[in-house]
Amino acid sequence: MAGFDWFWKALGGKSSRNQKRSLAIVDQAESHFSDLEALDNAALAARARALAEGGEISDQAEFLAILGIAAQRTLGLKPFAVQSQAVLRLIEGDVVHMATGEGKTLVGAMAATGLGLMGKTVHSITVNDYLAVRDAEWMRPLVEFFGLSVASISEKMTPTQRREAYKASIVYGPVNEIGFDVLRDQLITRREDAVQHGADVAIIDEADSVLVDEALVPLVLAGNQPGHAPRGKITDVVRTLKENEDYTVDDDRRNVFLTDKGAAKLETQLGISSLYDDEHVGSTLIQVNLALHAQALLLRDIHYIVREGKVMLIDASRGRVADLQRWPDGLQAAVEAKEGLAVSEGGKILDTITLQALIGRYPMACGMTGTAVEATDQLRTFYDLHVSVIERNHPLQRFDEADRIYATMAEKNRAIIEEITQLHSTGQPVLVGTHDVAESEELAAALRERDIEVSVLNAKNDAQEARIIAEAGDIGRVTVSTQMAGRGTDIRLGGADEADYDEVVKLGGLAVIGTARHRSARLDNQLRGRAGRQGDPGLSLFFVSLEDDVVVAGGSGESVSAQPDAQGLIDSNRIRDWVAHCQRVTEGQLLEIHSQSWKYNKLLADQRVIIDERRDRILDSNLAWEELRERAGERAAELAVLDPEVLEQAAREIMLYHLDFNWSEHLALMDDVRESIHLRAIARETPLDEYHRIAVREFKELAQRAVDDAVSTFKTITIDKDGAHLDESGLARPSATWTYMVSDNPLAGTGNSVIRGIGNIFR
Template sequence: MAGFDWFWKAMGGKQGRNQKRSLAIVDQAAARVAKLNARSDEDLVARAREITASGEVADAAEFLAILSIAATRTLGMTPFPVQLQAVLRLLEGDVIQMATGEGKTLVGAMANTGFGLMGKRVHSVTVNDYLAARDAEWMGPLVKFFGLTVAAVTESMTTDERRKAYKANIVYAPVNEIGFDVLRDQLITDRADAVQHGADVALIDEADSVLVDEALVPLVLAGNEPGTAPGGRITDLVRRLKKNQHYVVDEDGRNASLTDVGARLLERQLGIASLYDDEHVGSTLVQVNLALHAHALLTRDVHYIVRDGKVALIDASKGRVADLQRWPDGVQAAVEAKEGLAVTEGGRILDTITLQALMHRYPMVCGMTGTAVEATDQLRSFYDLRVSVIDRNEPLQRFDEADRVYATIRDKNRAIIDEIKAIHDTGQPVLVGTQDVAESEALAEALREYDIDVNVLNAKNDAEEARIIAEAGDIGRVTVSTQMAGRGTDIKLGGADENDHDAVVKLGGLAVIGTSRHRTARLDNQLRGRAGRQGDPGLALFFVSLEDDVVVVGGAGEEVTARPAADGSIESKRIRDWIEHCQRVTEGQLLEIHSQTWKYNKLLADQRDIIDKRRAELLDTDRAWQEIFERSARATLLDKELPRDTLVRAAREIMLYHLDLGWSDHLALMDDVRESIHLRAIARETPIDEFHRIAVREFKELAQRAVDNAVDTFNEVPIDADGAHLEEQGLARPSATWTYMVSDNPLAGSGNSLLRGIGNIFR
């Protein structure tokens, strides 16, 4: 680790003095294990509780020794010294970097237990249901050894089941489920209806994925409201439009717009003077643009599939059907109309929260990942978190071959096929990391033409994925996958039972092939890290072409010249350096996008905190009644006729209704403002300054308007012994709510958008 000293001094990390202290404590813990091992379970538990009675760890070395002995007794897993070091760093609030296969699951469970013994409630955050359920059951005996409770929250659970689970000392749950439960709790009108009450610590598995890659993904709670899909006629007319004649698509494939020719054609067919007249801009033109987006930019079986009569999105970065996700702003309904399906009901956004804002709700955040160093800037800037690098238990034996560079995508893909065939002929297992679902399917199809049996990892069943991953290291296996981050299962040489471990070792271990560089080196390293587990041998090799997105985008149109060989390959240090430069540029672009988006989100997150506090005050006190009583003559009269508890409950329900409605309206307004901020910004102000000015102005009026409306409603709505009858005034809350994740993540990218029409690229 000495080689990292300069880095940590520059970044202000905890790699230096604190890591040395950690290593010394771990050595002391190892020395105490033999003596403590003679003590009974009851004695160990009593001593652990004594050490943590103050809410802190009084003797770290002894505490680690006790946790180590408990892991051995309950799980049959004795932690390595590096794992104890990782536990200590987590307990002190770091994000730890541990290589794949080094035992992060046990480390997380030991740290969770440590926090639990300190009296802290812990949310152990995972990336999917499967891992939450698996880890809670697998690591449960260790937690229960100390008299603590453990539970898992998964998507299929009922409200009552969730409420019970969240009462556990340690709760394993997917990040999106925690977020959705936070949002649903924002609708309650009685504190007893709350599902969860937060936690003291969030310990995040795959921390860089949650805190960086997906940080700005909005989780949305919506209430039923009629949908506004493009009419059948508009959908049919747009379907006939021709690209580059009637509409154009921008270079990055994210926007489509009508040409003058296309606009005039639609105007004639719709029998209107102009799509841009005031009477059509807010209705007809909106529907045309939605239909055009669905027609020109979203491709069936690439961006979505149709299953059981419904549109299901594909998460390109993970290669799975994204059950919880849907498109925003009417795009979902437009795609359903395009496919001739029943258009789902639209929804008013009741509340929304990004994963980044969700994590800021926890007093303490720590986490684990295999690639934290590359995300140091983001973790420090956006969360004030420091990174600790944990050494491997066994030295790395993986061979990282230099990238193979080709002039064109076609040349590169031919070489990828040849390389996989050559490795497969030896029996060495191969894991291929692709950039998106379409590429993985096309590659698998090409390989099958050579009678190579291929497992493709883009299923939606996480348990099935775990089985495929566990077997990916067996003799002769070829596995093609999209993003490997968050898969959560180690690839063991010789298969899940490791029966053929030694045979695979002789073949060179797992060979990992990347079909192109990702837009960040961190994602490259996530894929590389699948080989070379626990001192096993392995190979990592990336193929790159000068037509790959990372080069085209990072190169920003700059010309580079090179003379390729007959097979299209390029051997040039200058070109390799150029590719590294392009990747650094794209990393900088993503960081800038994150920074700018964070600035927009930060103000709304701060305003949401104010709403949260106001809501808590209304829920937990009689403040709503006091405010209405001061302003309403009717309140004085009703106070003589009805029990005070009934009036307090009625006032609370009315006040919360208008506060929630006002917040929902505010979110909708600010979403519109953000979409058009480049038009609203005045000459001497930047868009973000103008956005902040509008957001602050509108928010100032929200609270007072909610109170005024609540008083008006209290004066008009029927109130009797059963409470306030809001429904009779048309003020009912949504009869149904639903949750989704907005899929348009600014940090997401297919990586190879040049590969449209990918079915033929491996020919």
């Protein structure tokens, strides 16, 4: 802890004081063990329930001791003192910073169990299905020891299965599935159709990944509606355009711009007078821009792969296929057209929620990660969460070598190959962290040319990841991986069974090599943290070139001179400082993007709360019937002969249909406003203020329009003993719905390859 004193003082010291108190409580817990171990299981569980009665823990030290004894009896795992400390910090609502391999799974389960004993329902949020199912089953004996129930949610479960699972005291589930269930429950017209009812606490694994990296990723519920892709001819013509001649791309390769020459070429080939005529600006020009974005900025095997005839996005923060992710419909369709694939059906967005807004629905949130300190500002600013640093159980033995910086990417890549070859010749296991699929495959091919056997872990083979990671620490292993965050499996020295542990320790443990710095030091540290687990020896080393994306983007507009040696290596503290400066700049850019996006999303999130409350009142009372009867008394009198319950449900369905429809239209409108809001700056208006003004005005109109539309429908629709015949009036809800995540920042997290292209980078 001492090394972090300056950090906590900068935050006002609150966390430091909490840490001292937590450590004292953990010390006290040790004194309870001998007496409590004499109790049988039933007496121990009863004692824990008594200590947590009324929702508060009367003796935290004794409570921690009971949880520890129960973990030892049920799982064979006696928690270290630092794990007990982390449990306490979680129960009190912090994000705990625990290094990789320090036992976060047990900590999360003990905290969830403790909160469950306090009478709280808990969602233990993971980053994927595999971890949710694995952790729920692994920790089940501990939870059930105290008479609590545990279940998990996975993608393939039916609504009935989900409904049953959500009844458990503690539910493990991937963040996207929990979010999708929230969205689907926003379409129900009978309360009993809901699959979940929220929870008191969210415990978030890989908290920085969920709360920061993907916080603004929208989860989307869509209904069937034909989509629109760039016409085939537009895609074909755009394919012939040349960069810096027909179009230009900005420095960070996030935007592409058609030149006058390119526009003229398109107009000639498409047989139109001007792309900017009223006739074309709202259709043809949009399709051209989508096709150009897909062609110039979205690269196969970097931003997406093609598998079984489908475009599948790569999750930049985890380096794996994002099965449920897609770009906004027009862009998704443009990429499919570019690849010559069948264009998927578009859809009307019925509802959407960001992960940040989803977590905001929980009265209490806490979490665990190995890189929380680096995300302290974001966690405090956007969630009012404090970070508690938990010391390692064993001191860190990993050696973090200074970056090796090269003038050019080609020189850097040659040096990476030489370093891996040298390490491999000794038998020391090597894990190489790359930034995208193309880079990982190029590197693996270059190593195989040197007769080095390589295991590749990337978005194309992520189904094999657990086996690949489990063996990555064995003698002579070389594993090349895209992002390691959220993999959920520790790399054990000597292989999965640690049979060769002693020999690998003598060789220096796992060597981790990064092929470039990430745009955030936090992601570098996630990779670095794979070595040095539980006091094991290890090595970490990053290679950097002055042509890497993070250096080019972070140093944009500035220049630096250096004197490389014959191999291109630059041994200069001044240049190391320059690279660190560039990374800090890109981190600042990402934080600013998050901050601005949060400001835009915050108002919609607040409006969603109002919609949710309105929906709940309609679902749980006869409010809809009362309002319609008041506004259309004559029609209500006509229907008085029908069963009151039928009338109430008919009114409920009419009101909810129009509320949901108008909310969907509001989301679409505000999305269009957001796309064009930068033009407001031309009129000397602040874009954000103007966006808020429009959002507030339109939301007021939405509320009134939803009621007016419901009254109009109520007056004319057929209502009989079977209820309201919405379908016959053309007011049917979509016959099919589906969910996905929108990737609206497809270039985030890139490292080596976006600027330079993907061909033969390791030759």
